[in-house]
Amino acid sequence: MNQQQQSLWQFVQQQSDKLLSQTLEHIGLTLVSLLIAIIVGLPLGIFIARKKQLSGTVLGIAGVLQTIPSIALLGFMIPLLGIGATPAIVALFLYALLPIIRNTYTGITGVEPSVKEAALAMGMSARQILFKVELPLAMPVILAGIRTATVINVGVATLASYIAAGGLGEFIFGGISLNNSNMILAGAIPAALLAILFDVLLSVVQRVSFKKLKYALFALPVIIVAFAVYYLVPSASGGKLTAGFTPEFMGRQDGNLGLQQKYGLKIHTTVINDAVMYKAAFEKQIDVISGYSTDGRLKAFNLTVLDDDKKIFPPYYAAPIVRADALQKYPGLEDALNLLAGHINDSVMTELNYRTDQLHQTPERVAKDFLVANNMFKPSRKGKAGVIRIGSKVFGEQYILAEMYRMLIEGNTNYTTSAKTGLGGTKICFDALTNNQIDFYPEYTGTGLLVLLQPPAVKLQQITSNKEKTYNYVQQEFNKKYSVKWLKPIGFNNAYALMMRRQQADELGIKTISDLKHFLDRN
Amino acid sequence: MIRVQNLSKQYGQVMAVDNISFEVxxxxxxxxxxxxxxxxxxxxxxxxxxxxxxxxxxxxxxEDITAQKPELLRRNIGYVLQNNGLFPHYTVAENITIVPGLLKWDKEKTRNRIHELLQKLHLSTDLLTKYPSQLSGGQQQRVGLARALMTNAPVLLMDEPFGALDNITRTKIQEEFKELDELQRKTIVMVTHDVHEAFELGNRIAIMDKGQIVQMGTPAQLLFKPENDFVRNFLKAQRLQLELKAITLHDVWYSLPSAHDLPDSGLPLNTNESIWQAIQKLKGDVKQIMLKSAQTNEVKLVTFEQLMAAYNHYQNTLTA
Incomplete structure (x- = not known):
């Protein structure tokens, strides 16, 4: 426990610059969106308190906006507003709207009618009644709404990191991807503290009488504008090219850290979720992204992979891994599985992924079309010699491979198959294999090395730059440790890769990461 | 001062006020x-x-009241509400000075007026910095009244001003209300459903029903010359007490016996007061009360029996 705390403290100290800038970004996002929500929501609330027949419609629309899941709302924003602070602020603004409108409406309609009548009867104008009677009396309720909106916004603002708007979400989601609890806590604790801090501050404001509050109301826009300026200026500056990296990539040695150390790459970087990254690159919101080399979106958005000429990304060559006893029990299985070896290169796999992910074809059809085109398809023999259990992880590429293996086994041997596809992750798949619940599944050399074997850093440095060395190492170690055999690689390498728009890369003459570095250094 | 002609207010199919005319x-x-x-x-x-x-x-x-903007009209008409309508977020001082603020009075004038009014309304200056929620119901109503009187508006409108008070407080404030010199000069229109209050405070009463004025006149006219059964029935329940309140000592002065030997001391009751007021004083051991005519300064000493005899006599002459 003590060690955990200490290392969290160390992490915070190491990353204090980043933490500070993320916290300020977070506050900026929250306050700017909140200010806009107040500027819009308050008059709207007053308006529907005057025209009550409109209140149902307005509150209904604001309520529907509130029910849209935050990530979906951020997703909607990308085609309209791209990525970065603007769409995040708009999304946060929409979330903050309902509590502010509703509480303004409730507060104003809740003012004692006799007080309003007295104000009217004393000869106050409608404007005076609003500012001297209704707003002051409704203020506690309105402030309660602003408090709610603030706390919601502090929370939702963590998701802004998905669309490269920064904030403490960068640490939180980076930490989740990297399974680094210090990183998660370094983001989550300040976010929670911010929520508490804002809530306490506003509760103090709520208790102060309205007249004293007036001075604060003058000060508030100044503070918020100051924040807005601080917040918006840095995003306006930056280098010629902008990179959008996933939080996981940002924190990995075989990711951004390696790029900086081995290539000396200095590029203006934003953090972005991989679900929107490819599209953002396509829409020229960002120029360089950290993708997976066989992702179907590579083709869908016409991106090109930069060659990793200094080999910082470990190879992730795919190959079926089979329990040794299954190979003995089912003779001929190994030959059937090896039929695919060397037949699928990166661009073929990308194409196949593109067909399932973007064209929404079934993995079965994609697998069959491929086998037929390569003259490997044979109709099922409907044999009775035994049942081979095929496993796969829970993403498209693995489904396609599992289908291909099913067809190859049933066409070339007398075995039938049963599929246990969609197993949650590497750990689950591998446990299923070693516990004799499945007989094989497609795995990647890099995953086997880094996730399952986890060799010491020295060993890693020796082998990760070379795909054969990596393959040989995992093959030996798996056999020794788990009695699991790596069959021949299928051919493609689904590794981390830097990608750019093909057109831009061609125009700038950038083919490798070193080219990119030179380009950036020149400009 | 106030003239109303053929006034109607219709809500949908309902005539809330149906073609009434009156003058104050x-x-x-x-x-x-x-x-x-x-x-x-x-x-x-x-x-x-x-x-x-x-x-x-x-x-x-x-002047036709539609001639000027309603805000400007209202600043020159005092208004007192049943639930006082004080601003809960304003102190007593701030509440009272709303209209002077709207009329842009200078500070000195406002301050002088506040102190003058507080004294007249038996309110302590300590209250000025308090908020309405810190006051008793009676104090709140007094502050409401002070707010309406602040700018010496010649016309005062009161909507059930004592309706929210308990009986004892109400009686007390009604007494003060009658004695307040500020109100003597004012043209007042007051709404109430309380018959006693009407007879206590009004020198003219308009009984209304279904949007129309059924009868309008002095308390005595309503009691002794009711124009129809509605008025008669409306006043029937508390008739005796109302009559005693409606008839002043001056009305029965002639039938009260002249005094022979007067005590040297004691404050006599003015004959502008009602018989009811005189009877109120004749409680417990007090057997006789000294009265003094407002016109002739003549003083009489009377008993309860003598008062009631005079009252009966007066009633007979009215209904005869």
Whole structure:
């Protein structure tokens, strides 16, 4: 426990610059969106308190906006507003709207009618009644709404990191991807503290009488504008090219850290979720992204992979891994599985992924079309010699491979198959294999090395730059440790890769990461 | 001072106020009396344009009230509400000075006026910095009254001003209200459903029903010359007490016996007071009360029996 705390403290100290800038970004996002929500929501609330027949419609629309899941709302924003602070602020603004409108409406309609009548009867104008009677009396309720909106916004603002708007979400989601609890806590604790801090501050404001509050109301826009300026200026500056990296990539040695150390790459970087990254690159919101080399979106958005000429990304060559006893029990299985070896290169796999992910074809059809085109398809023999259990992880590429293996086994041997596809992750798949619940599944050399074997850093440095060395190492170690055999690689390498728009890369003459570095250094 | 002509207010199919006309002379105290929904409050609120009439015209001080903006009109008409309508977020001082603020009085004038009024209304200056929620019901109502009187508006409208108070406080404030010199000069229109209050405070009463004025006159006229059964029945329940309140000592002065030997001391009761007031004093051991004619300064010493005999005599002459 003590060690955990200490290392969290160390992490915070190491990353204090980043933490500070993320916290300020977070506050900026929250306050700017909140200010806009107040500027819009308050008059709207007053308006529907005057025209009550409109209140149902307005509150209904604001309520529907509130029910849209935050990530979906951020997703909607990308085609309209791209990525970065603007769409995040708009999304946060929409979330903050309902509590502010509703509480303004409730507060104003809740003012004692006799007080309003007295104000009217004393000869106050409608404007005076609003500012001297209704707003002051409704203020506690309105402030309660602003408090709610603030706390919601502090929370939702963590998701802004998905669309490269920064904030403490960068640490939180980076930490989740990297399974680094210090990183998660370094983001989550300040976010929670911010929520508490804002809530306490506003509760103090709520208790102060309205007249004293007036001075604060003058000060508030100044503070918020100051924040807005601080917040918006840095995003306006930056280098010629902008990179959008996933939080996981940002924190990995075989990711951004390696790029900086081995290539000396200095590029203006934003953090972005991989679900929107490819599209953002396509829409020229960002120029360089950290993708997976066989992702179907590579083709869908016409991106090109930069060659990793200094080999910082470990190879992730795919190959079926089979329990040794299954190979003995089912003779001929190994030959059937090896039929695919060397037949699928990166661009073929990308194409196949593109067909399932973007064209929404079934993995079965994609697998069959491929086998037929390569003259490997044979109709099922409907044999009775035994049942081979095929496993796969829970993403498209693995489904396609599992289908291909099913067809190859049933066409070339007398075995039938049963599929246990969609197993949650590497750990689950591998446990299923070693516990004799499945007989094989497609795995990647890099995953086997880094996730399952986890060799010491020295060993890693020796082998990760070379795909054969990596393959040989995992093959030996798996056999020794788990009695699991790596069959021949299928051919493609689904590794981390830097990608750019093909057109831009061609125009700038950038083919490798070193080219990119030179380009950036020149400009 | 106030002239109302053919005033109507229609809500959908309902005629809340149905073609009424009346006048209130300067310094008069007109009570609009009736049950809930008779249109009395609607009538009152049309006088300062809190409600705009469907038809008819109103003049205050000879001027059509639609001639100026409603805000400006209202700043010159005092208004007292049943639930006092004090601003809960303003201190007593701030509440009282709202209208002077709107009229842009200077500070000195405002301060002097505040202190003058507080004294008259028996309010301590300590209250000035308090908020309405920190005051008792009676104090709140007094502050509400002070707010309405602050700018010496010649016309005062009161909507059930004592309705929210308990009996004892109400009686006390009504007493103060009658004695307040500020109010003697004012033209007052007050709404109430309380018959006693009407007879206690009004020198003219308009009984309303279904949006119309059934009868309008002095308390004595309503009691002794009711124009129809509605008025008769309306006043029947508390008739005796009302009559005692409606008849002043001056009305029965001639039938009270002259005094022979007067005590040297004691404050005599003015004959502008009602018989009811005199009877109130004849409680417990007090067997006789000294009265002094407001006109001739003649003093008489009378007993309860003598008062009642005079009252009977007066009643007979009226109904004869």
């Amino acid at each position: 002379a300067e310094g008069d105290n007109l009570i609009l009396l009736g049950t809930s929904g008779c249109g009395k409050t609607t009538t009152l609120k049309m006088l300062n344009r809190l409600i705009e009439p469907t038809a008819g015209k109103i003049w205050i001080g000879g």
